[in-house]
Amino acid sequence: MSDIKSNYQQVKARINHACQQYGRTHAPKLLAVSKKHSLNKIQALAGLGQIDFGESYAQEGAQKIKELFDLALNWHFIGPIQSNKTKIIAENFSWVHSIDRMKVLQRLLRHRSTIKQPMNMLLQIKIGDEASKSGAKIDEIYAMAEVILKSEGGVFRGLMCIPPPSHDFATQKKYFLQAKEVYADLATRYPSVDTLSMGMSGDLEAAIESESTLVRVGTDIFGPR
Numbered sequence: 001m002s003d004i005k006s007n008y009q010q011v012k013a014r015i016n017h018a019c020q021q022y023g024r025t026h027a028p029k030l031l032a033v034s035k036k037h038s039l040n041k042i043q044a045l046a047g048l049g050q051i052d053f054g055e056s057y058a059q060e061g062a063q064k065i066k067e068l069f070d071l072a073l074n075w076h077f078i079g080p081i082q083s084n085k086t087k088i089i090a091e092n093f094s095w096v097h098s099i100d101r102m103k104v105l106q107r108l109l110r111h112r113s114t115i116k117q118p119m120n121m122l123l124q125i126k127i128g129d130e131a132s133k134s135g136a137k138i139d140e141i142y143a144m145a146e147v148i149l150k151s152e153g154g155v156f157r158g159l160m161c162i163p164p165p166s167h168d169f170a171t172q173k174k175y176f177l178q179a180k181e182v183y184a185d186l187a188t189r190y191p192s193v194d195t196l197s198m199g200m201s202g203d204l205e206a207a208i209e210s211e212s213t214l215v216r217v218g219t220d221i222f223g224p225r
């Protein structure tokens with residue numbers, strides 16, 4: 001567990017360093033991606049002050065949320081969403097980052113409508129060439145935003161993206177700037193928009209230069225899965 005502490009400090013130092021380098025006065029939020037990692041590790045990180053955790057599998061995440069209820073953590077669903085998992089996601093998580101189609105959005109809203117707290121919703125935007133598998137096209141993003149705005153179950157908080165993997169900083173940045181441009185337009189239209197979820201272990205710096213407000217880090221904190 002001492003590994004987790006030093007890993008965590010290193011990731012935070014990396015974020016702070018990138019903020020200084022790129023003139024960012026507000027650091028992005030750090031989401032600790034705990035999928036496939038144990039309750040013990042999550043508890044250890046929570047003990048160091050981490051509050052936001054991300055999970056990619058609905059059942060696994062819901063189980064952890066129940067077991068760790070007393071810690072009052074913020075849980076984000078970030079994985080691909082199958083229609084038949086929308087109920088378990090809507091009933092357990094306070095954030096969802098990976099909404100990529102209307103059908104899934106409508107099901108999440110319907111399942112959330114019976115719960116007092118609306119769900120914080122990010123739309124996953126398709127970035128890069130046609131080869132990139134996940135995410136919605138720009139016109140679908142705007143259509144889904146309108147649906148959230150008219151709903152009771154959701155608050156529209158912004159965008160998430162997972163660009164095609166690249167080790168080249170300039171390529172990483174090119175992708176992130178595509179998301180940032182759409183995000184900036186949405187933020188001028190919708191006052192509730194304040195979150196741009198992009199950047200992982202391998203491309204944190206490029207995301208921070210591109211004004212990400214939330215980075216999602218798993219491996220560099222918890223070790224390999």
Ligand SMILES: *Cc1c(COP(=O)(O)O)cnc(C)c1O
Binds near residue numbers: 035056078079201216
């Ligand atoms: C697993 C995952 C991450 C974390 O990836 P690491 O490479 O372990 O840091 C971030 N975002 C999403 C959507 C993921 O599924």
